[in-house]
Amino acid sequence: MSTAFEKSARTRWLALSPTYLIIGIFMMIPLCIMIGISFMEQNVYGGVHPNITGAAYQQILFETDFDENLVFDTSYLVIIGRSLLLAGIATIVTVLVGFPVAYYIARQNERRRNLLIFLVTLPFWTNMLIRIFAWLLILGRGGVIDAPLRFLGILEPDGSLGLLYSPGAVVLGLTYTYLPLMVLPIYASLEKLDFRLVEAAADLYSNKWGAVRHVVIPLTGPGIAAGAILVFIPCMGDFITVDMLGGAKNFMLGTLVQFQFSTARNWPFGSAVAAILLLFVICNMLLYARFSRADKQRSGS
Amino acid sequence: MAEIAVDIQNIVKHYGAFVALNDVSLSIDDNEFFTLLGPSGCGKTTLLRSIAGFEEVTEGKIWLYGEEIEDLAPHQRPINTVFQHYALFPHMTVHDNIAFGLKRLGKSEAEINKTVKEMLELVQMEDFGERRTNNMSGGQMQRIALARALAPKPKVLLLDEPLSALDLKLRQAMRDELQKLQRETGITFVFVTHDQDEAMSMSDRIAVMSNGQVQQIGSPDEIYNRPKSRFVADFIGDTNIVDVTIEASDAKSTLYRSKGGVGFQIERTTELPVGREIAINVRPENVLIVDAGEGRANATLTHKSFFGRTSIYSMELTDGTLIKSRYSSRDELGRKAMSIGDTIGIDFAAETLAELTS
Amino acid sequence: MNTVRKTKAKGAGNVAHFKSLYVLVGFFYAFLYFPIIVLIAYSFNTGTRAMVWKGFGFDWYVKVFTNGAILDAAKNSLIVGLIATILATTIATAGALALARGGAFKGKGISMGIMTLPLIVPEIVTAVATLMFFSAIGLNLGLGNLIIAHTVFCIPFAFMPIRARLEGMDTYMEQAACDLYATEWQAFRYITLPMMMPGIIAGATLSFVISLDDFIISLMVSSAGTTTLPVYIYSMIRNGISPEVNAISTVLFGVSLVLVTIYWIASKPRK
Numbered sequence: 001m002s003t004a005f006e007k008s009a010r011t012r013w014l015a016l017s018p019t020y021l022i023i024g025i026f027m028m029i030p031l032c033i034m035i036g037i038s039f040m041e042q043n044v045y046g047g048v049h050p051n052i053t054g055a056a057y058q059q060i061l062f063e064t065d066f067d068e069n070l071v072f073d074t075s076y077l078v079i080i081g082r083s084l085l086l087a088g089i090a091t092i093v094t095v096l097v098g099f100p101v102a103y104y105i106a107r108q109n110e111r112r113r114n115l116l117i118f119l120v121t122l123p124f125w126t127n128m129l130i131r132i133f134a135w136l137l138i139l140g141r142g143g144v145i146d147a148p149l150r151f152l153g154i155l156e157p158d159g160s161l162g163l164l165y166s167p168g169a170v171v172l173g174l175t176y177t178y179l180p181l182m183v184l185p186i187y188a189s190l191e192k193l194d195f196r197l198v199e200a201a202a203d204l205y206s207n208k209w210g211a212v213r214h215v216v217i218p219l220t221g222p223g224i225a226a227g228a229i230l231v232f233i234p235c236m237g238d239f240i241t242v243d244m245l246g247g248a249k250n251f252m253l254g255t256l257v258q259f260q261f262s263t264a265r266n267w268p269f270g271s272a273v274a275a276i277l278l279l280f281v282i283c284n285m286l287l288y289a290r291f292s293r294a295d296k297q298r299s300g301s
Numbered sequence: 302m303a304e305i306a307v308d309i310q311n312i313v314k315h316y317g318a319f320v321a322l323n324d325v326s327l328s329i330d331d332n333e334f335f336t337l338l339g340p341s342g343c344g345k346t347t348l349l350r351s352i353a354g355f356e357e358v359t360e361g362k363i364w365l366y367g368e369e370i371e372d373l374a375p376h377q378r379p380i381n382t383v384f385q386h387y388a389l390f391p392h393m394t395v396h397d398n399i400a401f402g403l404k405r406l407g408k409s410e411a412e413i414n415k416t417v418k419e420m421l422e423l424v425q426m427e428d429f430g431e432r433r434t435n436n437m438s439g440g441q442m443q444r445i446a447l448a449r450a451l452a453p454k455p456k457v458l459l460l461d462e463p464l465s466a467l468d469l470k471l472r473q474a475m476r477d478e479l480q481k482l483q484r485e486t487g488i489t490f491v492f493v494t495h496d497q498d499e500a501m502s503m504s505d506r507i508a509v510m511s512n513g514q515v516q517q518i519g520s521p522d523e524i525y526n527r528p529k530s531r532f533v534a535d536f537i538g539d540t541n542i543v544d545v546t547i548e549a550s551d552a553k554s555t556l557y558r559s560k561g562g563v564g565f566q567i568e569r570t571t572e573l574p575v576g577r578e579i580a581i582n583v584r585p586e587n588v589l590i591v592d593a594g595e596g597r598a599n600a601t602l603t604h605k606s607f608f609g610r611t612s613i614y615s616m617e618l619t620d621g622t623l624i625k626s627r628y629s630s631r632d633e634l635g636r637k638a639m640s641i642g643d644t645i646g647i648d649f650a651a652e653t654l655a656e657l658t659s
Numbered sequence: 660m661n662t663v664r665k666t667k668a669k670g671a672g673n674v675a676h677f678k679s680l681y682v683l684v685g686f687f688y689a690f691l692y693f694p695i696i697v698l699i700a701y702s703f704n705t706g707t708r709a710m711v712w713k714g715f716g717f718d719w720y721v722k723v724f725t726n727g728a729i730l731d732a733a734k735n736s737l738i739v740g741l742i743a744t745i746l747a748t749t750i751a752t753a754g755a756l757a758l759a760r761g762g763a764f765k766g767k768g769i770s771m772g773i774m775t776l777p778l779i780v781p782e783i784v785t786a787v788a789t790l791m792f793f794s795a796i797g798l799n800l801g802l803g804n805l806i807i808a809h810t811v812f813c814i815p816f817a818f819m820p821i822r823a824r825l826e827g828m829d830t831y832m833e834q835a836a837c838d839l840y841a842t843e844w845q846a847f848r849y850i851t852l853p854m855m856m857p858g859i860i861a862g863a864t865l866s867f868v869i870s871l872d873d874f875i876i877s878l879m880v881s882s883a884g885t886t887t888l889p890v891y892i893y894s895m896i897r898n899g900i901s902p903e904v905n906a907i908s909t910v911l912f913g914v915s916l917v918l919v920t921i922y923w924i925a926s927k928p929r930k
């Protein structure tokens with residue numbers, strides 16, 4: 001059968017056709033429809049009127065005041081900015097925490113390494129909803145953080161630190177959710193590293209921090225970059241964490257889109273925002289692809 | 302006249318622009334242990350795989366006992382292969398591995414069990430039937446691979462460098478076993494290796510290959526003592542090669558003149574014309590050291606290396622050509638000592654000289 | 660390489676181990692598991708107020724397993740998960756064979772791109788696009804809609820372990836099989852497929868987990884009567900924190916544990 005795949009284009013395409021069919025029909029066409037709808041007119045009762053208009057995109061930057069004039073509106077730009085900021089912070093935090101952890105794991109013996117990586121993977125395959133729900137329990141009024149503080153009298157009997165529904169809570173939730181996704185690629189990079197290089201560098205730089213800065217980090221650059229992409233992009237489009245931990249005052253792109261398809265019933269606008277998110281993701285992937293290809297050429301791998 | 306097992310005619314194999322086999326022709330006899338020998342990249346494995354059917358030839362024909370096979374798929378050819386890294390099926394027991402070919406051929410359960418048992422006995426691994434193949438030693442896997450390939454009683458057995466993954470002692474033991482197997486089963490073996498000791502010790506005939514072409518085919522003795530090309534002479538063992546021109550020849554002797562003017566009058570006839578430029582080849586063990594003036598040419602001793610069992614003497618002819626002579630220590634007993642710088646003579650029997658025409 | 664590693668880890672402690680790392684790593688794992696432990700702990704709280712500890716008991720588990728709506732949602736999740744997994748794994752297996760065994764063919768890059776497209780597109784985007792698509796073509800198959808949507812994003816997850824396994828299998832076994840009189844199909848059936856099986860199991864397990872856990876796409880695509888478990892849990896949370904959620908969450912965590920363990924064992928590289 002192997003040579004059949006190698007020799008016969010017909011066999012190959014036969015085997016690939018279900019994939020093309022399913023993903024073509026049920027993913028690519030929907031995306032095209034979405035982009036199409038983003039150029040249509042909102043029907044306030046749900047759905048769209050079949051008129052072509054750029055109104056949805058316009059809405060991102062402008063709103064119309066009572067005199068039908070376009071006024072520059074920053075509210076959605078704020079949301080975009082918040083998304084970039086919080087996703088960015090979460091990404092940075094995951095790098096700062098994830099890199100040392102990955103380094104530690106990579107230096108253990110094989111059995112321990114497998115166990116430690118397993119323990120990192122397990123939460124990630126647990127339902128994200130319930131993991132974030134747990135943070136509700138922890139951060140919420142009278143939750144795991146408030147309760148002992150109330151008991152100790154630091155807080156009123158019904159007081160709360162108000163940790164929930166804040167940008168901080170969102171960053172915490174995002175970091176928590178996507179930390180494993182940062183650890184794994186960095187670990188994969190480190191595992192391939194020949195630590196004799198690091199020993200030699202430690203000699204040269206006469207301390208281990210120098211070795212890490214000048215040898216380990218550059219060599220694991222691809223792993224870190226991969227992790228950054230794997231974290232940043234989902235953070236930008238995240239819904240659950242932002243919705244449950246951020247609340248109505250901390251909209252990001254994910255919750256903004258969802259809102260258009262539930263309460264706001266503005267499909268074109270929701271599609272427009274989703275299309276912009278998609279575009280953003282594609283640009284990042286292309287950048288990453290170019291960066292990793294250039295990097296591969298440089299290191300001659 | 303022996304029956305021809307495999308007849309290969311004008312095989313050409315291209316991989317894109319790269320020519321792996323360049324007009325290869327040879328024929329392998331029935332019940333022969335035939336070896337394809339050459340450095341890596343010479344095309345020997347490609348040729349073997351073409352016989353097996355894993356490679357499609359670009360041009361040429363292959364006959365198996367009179368039947369044309371180059372267009373047949375591997376499973377249609379009654380030929381089996383022992384792979385370099387054994388390729389045992391890891392998810393099956395030893396028994397099922399050996400039985401695999403027989404099952405595909407539709408043999409009955411009873412016959413399969415009987416044959417598997419025979420094969421295990423043949424390779425001396427009777428108790429291994431129910432073992433898994435993934436924690437066995439190299440030598441054991443080797444033998445299972447052999448048993449598996451022999452079980453369907455193929456017309457020809459192909460062996461692709463089967464011993465190269467084994468350590469030295471095991472390799473030597475397996476060489477004897479393989480030879481014995483070939484004789485016992487009577488199946489034609491086609492063996493691929495880059496190791497000349499293996500080729501020389503095991504084969505009935507050897508085809509020396511380089512750069513996609515067959516350089517020479519012959520018995521180990523012929524290849525060793527009567528090489529026809531520089532490549533073959535040089536590839537097998539140590540040798541002395543001198544570029545010469547045929548200066549004169551008659552019914553009784555031939556005069557070879559080296560580029561530097563040294564003349565070798567040898568009592569043998571040559572079929573080559575006077576004036577032809579060739580090289581002559583004499584193996585170091587055939588070069589005798591005699592007193593100056595009493596041999597075929599004079600030389601100055603430049604170096605002696607002692608290896609325990611043998612010694613190698615390096616010397617320089619008057620025209621600067623370097624010659625090596627090998628003596629076994631036994632033959633040196635009682636010989637007077639020589640020092641570096643001494644002038645000596647070299648001699649060799651006429652029949653030990655080979656003409657290298659390419 | 661292994662022996663070099665061992666001596667380095669023992670003797671040259673300077674670069675191998677930064678002492679302060681122990682603390683950070685400990686904190687890391689505590690942070691990772693703390694919420695889960697909180698969930699599990701509170702699931703045994705017999706009180707109704709999630710934050711007030713009343714006593715230890717299985718009350719909420721009983722409540723969960725007798726709650727018809729929850730059981731329905733769970734049933735839906737399982738049905739969708741199973742069917743989507745079977746479809747996705749089959750499709751991914753075929754695709755993986757073509758991509759891993761096809762050599763370098765024209766269109767390989769695009770095929771890889773299509774195969775992994777659902778991974779690149781943010782889930783929220785897929786969710787709304789799918790919703791509008793079904794609405795536009797008027798497809799209303801109930802659970803069928805969900806199954807289709809799930810199959811799409813499960814394909815790449817099934818694909819990756821299968822492809823990894825195939826790439827790690829060198830083709831000599833299959834050649835040996837053909838050498839031993841197996842036709843291409845027989846070589847596939849008796850050699851390739853069994854040897855691929857750990858990869859297929861890993862892929863199927865992964866796909867199932869992903870389907871069970873899916874929320875945002877299920878939220879958008881499901882309609883009344885076709886709620887999946889995560890969507891139902893979300894509505895429960897939205898309606899006020901109910902202790903039943905703790906119990907369900909613990910059960911779900913247990914299920915994930917089992918499935919991830921299966922995946923882990925199935926993807927252990929064969930020596």
